Amino acid sequence: MKRTTKRIWIALLAVTVLGLGAARIFAAPGDSGDPLVTLSYIESVLLPSLSEKIGQSAAFQVVEVEQGKRVICEAGTELILRKGGATAITTEKGGLANVTSGEDLKDGEAIPPNALLIVPVSDGRGAAANDDIILMIKGKYSIVD
Numbered sequence: 001m002k003r004t005t006k007r008i009w010i011a012l013l014a015v016t017v018l019g020l021g022a023a024r025i026f027a028a029p030g031d032s033g034d035p036l037v038t039l040s041y042i043e044s045v046l047l048p049s050l051s052e053k054i055g056q057s058a059a060f061q062v063v064e065v066e067q068g069k070r071v072i073c074e075a076g077t078e079l080i081l082r083k084g085g086a087t088a089i090t091t092e093k094g095g096l097a098n099v100t101s102g103e104d105l106k107d108g109e110a111i112p113p114n115a116l117l118i119v120p121v122s123d124g125r126g127a128a129a130n131d132d133i134i135l136m137i138k139g140k141y142s143i144v145d
Helices: 002-025 039-054
Strands: 061-065 070-073 078-083 086-089 096-098 103-105 116-118 126-129 133-138 141-144
Touching: 061 141, 070 133, 078 126, 126 133
Parallel strands: none
Antiparallel strands: 061 133, 070 126, 070 141, 078 116, 078 133, 086 126, 096 103, 096 116
């Protein structure tokens, strides 16, 4: 009797283990049993839809601006000065947030190269090009005379 009970328990254990393994093997990729996200899905579906929802580009763009022109940014836009000289354009409400140094740039103050700046609100803030400049910009902006 003990021998038969032992065999039954071993058979039940084997069926259980094989059943769980088979369920894993035959699960459809990408369904709720096997949530798989590929890089191509992230790049082609997720990032563009995220960009539309927040109204901004998900990656930095390299932007060349001629001397004397101004870059006016929308709220949340990020700027990095890579080449040339530029000054901050601000309003009486405040300046540009220099998150690299933890300071606020005031109107007419020189923008340091390679520092990450964030425009907090859409009220005409941005950068004025003293020379031909190259900026890396993430977000909405316009270039004006």
